[in-house]
Amino acid sequence: xxxxxxxxxxxxxxxxxxxxxxxxxxxxxxxxxxxxxxxxxxxxxxxxxxxxxxxxxxxxxxxxxxxxxxxxxxxxxxxxxxxxxxxxxxxxxxxxxxxxxxxxxxxxxxxxxxxxxxxxxxx
Amino acid sequence: xxxxxxxxxxxxxxxxxxxxxxxxxxxxxxxxxxxxxxxxxxxxxxxxxxxxxxxxxxxxxxxxxxxxxxxxxxxxxxxxxxxxxxxxxxxxxxxxxxxxxxxxxxxxxxxxxxxxxxxxxxxxxxxxxxxxxxxxxxxxxxxxxxxxxxxxxxxxxxxxxxxxxxxxxxxxxxxxxxxxxxxxxxxxxxxxxxxxxxxxxxxxxxxxxxxxxxxxxxxxxxxxxxxxxxxxxxxxxxxxxxxxxxxxxxxxxxxxxxxxxxxxxxxxxxxxxxxxxxxxxxxxxxxxxxxxxxxxxxxxxxxxxxxxxxxxxxxxxxxxxxxxxxxxxxxxxxxxxxxxxxxxxxxxxxxxxxxxxxxxxxxxxxxxxxxxxxxxxxxxxxxxxxxxxxxxxxxxxxxxxxxxxxxxxxxxxxxxxxxxxxxxxxxxxxxxxxxxxxxxxxxxxxxxxxxxxxxxxxxxxxxxxxxxxxxxxxxxxxxxxxxxxxxxxxxxxxxxxxxxxxxxxxxxxxxxxxxxxxxxxxxxxxxxxxxxxxxxxxxxxxxxxxxxxxxxxxxxxxxxxxxxxxxxxxxxxxxxxxxxxxxxxxxxxxxxxxxxxxxxxxxxxxxxxxxxxxxxxxxxxxxxxxxxxxxxxxxxxxxxxxxxxxxxxxxxxxxxxxxxxxxxxxxxxxxxxxxxxxxxxxxxxxxxxxxxxxxxxxxxxxxxxxxxxxxxxxxxxxxxxxxxxxxxxxxxxxxxxxxxxxxxxxxxxxxxxxxxxxxxxxxxxxxxxxxxxxxxxxxxxxxxxxxxxxxxxxxxxxxxxxxxxxxxxxxxxxxxxxx
Numbered sequence: 001x002x003x004x005x006x007x008x009x010x011x012x013x014x015x016x017x018x019x020x021x022x023x024x025x026x027x028x029x030x031x032x033x034x035x036x037x038x039x040x041x042x043x044x045x046x047x048x049x050x051x052x053x054x055x056x057x058x059x060x061x062x063x064x065x066x067x068x069x070x071x072x073x074x075x076x077x078x079x080x081x082x083x084x085x086x087x088x089x090x091x092x093x094x095x096x097x098x099x100x101x102x103x104x105x106x107x108x109x110x111x112x113x114x115x116x117x118x119x120x121x122x123x
Numbered sequence: 124x125x126x127x128x129x130x131x132x133x134x135x136x137x138x139x140x141x142x143x144x145x146x147x148x149x150x151x152x153x154x155x156x157x158x159x160x161x162x163x164x165x166x167x168x169x170x171x172x173x174x175x176x177x178x179x180x181x182x183x184x185x186x187x188x189x190x191x192x193x194x195x196x197x198x199x200x201x202x203x204x205x206x207x208x209x210x211x212x213x214x215x216x217x218x219x220x221x222x223x224x225x226x227x228x229x230x231x232x233x234x235x236x237x238x239x240x241x242x243x244x245x246x247x248x249x250x251x252x253x254x255x256x257x258x259x260x261x262x263x264x265x266x267x268x269x270x271x272x273x274x275x276x277x278x279x280x281x282x283x284x285x286x287x288x289x290x291x292x293x294x295x296x297x298x299x300x301x302x303x304x305x306x307x308x309x310x311x312x313x314x315x316x317x318x319x320x321x322x323x324x325x326x327x328x329x330x331x332x333x334x335x336x337x338x339x340x341x342x343x344x345x346x347x348x349x350x351x352x353x354x355x356x357x358x359x360x361x362x363x364x365x366x367x368x369x370x371x372x373x374x375x376x377x378x379x380x381x382x383x384x385x386x387x388x389x390x391x392x393x394x395x396x397x398x399x400x401x402x403x404x405x406x407x408x409x410x411x412x413x414x415x416x417x418x419x420x421x422x423x424x425x426x427x428x429x430x431x432x433x434x435x436x437x438x439x440x441x442x443x444x445x446x447x448x449x450x451x452x453x454x455x456x457x458x459x460x461x462x463x464x465x466x467x468x469x470x471x472x473x474x475x476x477x478x479x480x481x482x483x484x485x486x487x488x489x490x491x492x493x494x495x496x497x498x499x500x501x502x503x504x505x506x507x508x509x510x511x512x513x514x515x516x517x518x519x520x521x522x523x524x525x526x527x528x529x530x531x532x533x534x535x536x537x538x539x540x541x542x543x544x545x546x547x548x549x550x551x552x553x554x555x556x557x558x559x560x561x562x563x564x565x566x567x568x569x570x571x572x573x574x575x576x577x578x579x580x581x582x583x584x585x586x587x588x589x590x591x592x593x594x595x596x597x598x599x600x601x602x603x604x605x606x607x608x609x610x611x612x613x614x615x616x617x618x619x620x621x622x623x624x625x626x627x628x629x630x631x632x633x634x635x636x637x638x639x640x641x642x643x644x645x646x647x648x649x650x651x652x653x654x655x656x657x658x659x660x661x662x663x664x665x666x667x668x669x670x671x672x673x674x675x676x677x678x679x680x681x682x683x684x685x686x687x688x689x690x691x692x693x694x695x696x697x698x699x700x701x702x703x704x705x706x707x708x709x710x711x712x713x714x715x716x717x718x719x720x721x722x723x724x725x726x727x728x729x730x731x732x733x734x735x736x737x738x739x740x741x742x743x744x745x746x747x748x749x750x751x752x753x754x755x756x757x758x759x760x761x762x763x764x765x766x767x768x769x770x771x772x773x774x775x776x777x778x779x780x781x782x783x784x785x786x787x788x789x790x791x792x793x794x795x796x797x798x799x800x801x802x803x804x805x806x807x808x809x810x811x812x813x814x815x816x817x818x819x820x821x822x823x824x825x826x827x828x829x830x831x832x833x834x835x836x837x838x839x840x841x842x843x844x845x846x847x848x849x850x851x852x853x854x855x856x857x858x859x860x861x862x863x864x865x866x867x868x869x870x871x872x873x874x875x876x877x878x879x880x881x882x883x884x885x886x887x888x889x890x891x892x893x894x895x896x897x898x899x900x901x902x903x904x905x906x907x908x909x910x911x912x913x914x915x916x917x918x919x920x921x922x923x924x925x926x927x928x929x930x931x932x933x934x935x936x937x938x939x940x941x942x
Contacts, residue, residue, distance in 0.1 A: 010829065036918065099799055
């Protein structure tokens with residue numbers, strides 16, 4: 001089973017390095033991987049409140065997130081999720097996300113994962 | 124200004140001149156001359172009208188045109204490693220899409236900078252310019268910044284022409300060095316292309332900033348830009364040239380006139396008859412310049428003039444005293460010699476000598492005999508001896524008397540020649556106020572009253588000559604003094620007149636030029652507005668047509684376009700109607716998007732006039748402020764222009780490519796993306812769905828991609844492909860059925876999920892999500908599974924084994940949605 005950390009690593013690799021074979025794919029692919037990593041990290045956090053929450057919609061889980069991590073980080077996570085989701089859907093007249101946008105979103109995923117590890121070790 | 128636009132304009136002026144019967148030939152000649160620069164004007168004024176000289180103006184020919192075949196940048200702005208944008212050299216539309224910051228604008232700027240050495244973004248505004256200057260060098264590349272434009276010049280068999288501009292270490296943004304290379308030829312300077320003027324006049328680049336500035340910037344700039352295309356600056360220049368010539372000649376005439384007034388006033392204050400003449404000649408309206416010139420040269424003066432008489436008096440000469448002495452002495456000596464021979468009769472002596480000589484000859488012939496006269500004496504040898512002696516004596520006596528008499532006659536004649544009448548001038552100069560005139564005349568008159576006898580004459584001469592010499596000497600001295608005093612008074616005025624005269628003569632000679640130049644200027648001024656309208660009409664008409672296509676749902680209608688005003692008030696007047704009512708100002712009633720569309724309407728005809736050597740237009744982000752309906756209009760307009768020109772449009776979003784795809788207008792779409800380290804990639808994009816599918820296939824083929832990544836990413840790409848095909852299908856169906864853009868976009872925004880979008884695409888009914896799976900299976904084998912797996916797998920990933928089928932079924936579904 002791959003972890004959220006692995007997913008994030010793959011996504012970051014796509015953004016920062018030119019991996020052979022990914023030349024044509026990188027931005028959407030990074031967004032897809034990034035969103036999966038984000039959603040897994042959020043699920044891990046809300047599971048600490050209530051296991052059944054992981055079955056709820058992602059929007060609901062994000063609403064619960066401020067009870068698990070710093071409210072500021074939770075807010076950034078919501079923004080990143082919206083951005084990544086937009087990048088994973090065909091939206092009218094939008095071109096693929098830029099490297100800078102992706103880096104910022106993935107940075108949020110990283111922070112979320114770190115907060116999770118601190119929380120786990122602290123308990 | 125190109126030769127072509129100039130020639131057509133001269134042709135237009137010529138036609139108008141010939142149609143105008145009120146313009147005389149010589150004025151026509153000057154008008155045409157003025158159109159050809161200072162030299163042309165000078166030539167027209169100096170040389171008489173040469174029939175047909177200006178009529179040889181050639182008809183306008185379209186110049187050889189150039190297309191872009193490649194744009195390359197290295198270490199320049201957003202581009203790090205050297206990257207190229209390959210373009211199809213020829214008429215056609217290319218859209219280069221890329222998010223802001225992707226490096227797409229770097230390519231747009233590269234074309235402009237390579238060819239002009241500058242960019243409006245940095246030359247126009249100081250603040251932005253400084254930023255641009257800093258941003259010239261890409262931070263991720265150590266090479267010197269370099270841009271390169273590869274051009275294909277029509278009818279040139281030698282291959283492409285490359286314009287390359289490089290910035291050396293430490294060079295400022297505007298210090299890039301450009302070279303031109305033709306295939307297989309040494310590099311040349313940029314100027315060898317001969318585009319310096321054309322780049323200003325036809326400027327085939329337009330950026331988003333310029334679009335805004337075109338109408339909201341200084342009114343005179345748009346005016347000048349249009350005037351330049353129309354070649355109207357030639358007329359303005361000609362008018363300025365004529366006005367300058369007229370003013371210069373007028374100023375010279377004024378200077379000469381006012382100087383003449385001063386001189387006249389001064390002449391009237393001088394006590395001298397020549398000054399009075401000068402004053403009379405210097406009439407303000409038409410001074411008699413020839414008479415003034417004669418006056419100061421002194422050639423005009425008659426013998427009766429004061430000056431002339433004084434000059435004669437100055438040189439008056441009495442009989443020479445030394446000569447008088449000699450003549451008197453000889454006269455007395457000759458007279459004494461005659462007196463000493465008194466009593467002898469020269470005639471009798473001569474006759475007697477003749478008689479005796481005859482007798483001697485008779486005797487010598489006939490021998491001794493008795494005297495035939497007395498009949499007694501014998502004419503013997505003794506007689507002969509005596510007689511011969513007598514003949515000799517008598518002949519000598521007669522000769523001496525004759526000699527003395529001739530000598531006295533000569534002496535008398537000589538003496539009388541000294542007795543000459545007084546020169547006429549002595550009697551004619553009473554008005555000159557000479558003190559010693561009378562004495563000189565009296566002395567001379569005394570000389571003339573001479574006795575007739577020789578001794579008396581000699582005495583008279585001796586007695587009067589000395590007095591006469593004294594009197595005349597005194598008089599000439601007085602006259603010379605008077606002359607000198609008069610010269611002191613006249614000379615400064617004469618010098619001033621001499622200095623004034625050449626200028627006055629020039630002005631007189633220029634009078635005809637002044638008349639012609641003034642007439643030519645008046646005509647040009649009168650005809651300028653009409654010429655302007657005539658030239659602008661086709662351009663304005665095209666702008667109105669483009670606006671008609673672009674305006675779509677706008678209620679603003681573009682009417683007449685006119686160039687109005689002059690000097691600092693010059694501007695372009697745009698007739699604008701809002702809902703059929705005249706609006707005072709276009710700018711006040713139009714939205715930003717409408718202004719941009721209007722600016723484009725004016726720019727496109729300008730950049731595509733036949734006289735331009737540029738067969739390409741580069742437009743950077745024209746869509747930014749436009750609503751979807753205008754983008755449709757823009758797509759149509761660009762596609763139409765692309766029928767004759769190479770149109771390269773840079774855009775930051777997908778609206779224009781989408782419109783082109785949907786309206787099925789031929790266009791090539793390139794996508795620019797920029798990854799870390801300014802690694803810019805350029806890809807050809809057919810359509811979004813195809814692109815996602817080809818990405819998915821790429822991941823499937825590529826062994827090095829981690830299975831985990833593939834398992835997670837490929838379903839998402841399949842879903843993106845199906846989603847994109849749905850969006851295209853919904854737009855196509857709804858817009859074709861007459862729906863408004865805004866409504867279609869709102870509908871799509873309301874339904875971001877895959878099933879409702881499929882329901883819309885397949886049934887045009889958002890509520891039939893339940894029928895989606897069965898219809899998908901009907902369209903393609905495994906269609907329903909493809910929908911489910913792609914949708915679910917986009918979130919969680921799916922098993923590796925199902926991926927192959929998923930990609931195949933998704934591709935089939937996308938194709939089905941296109942039908």
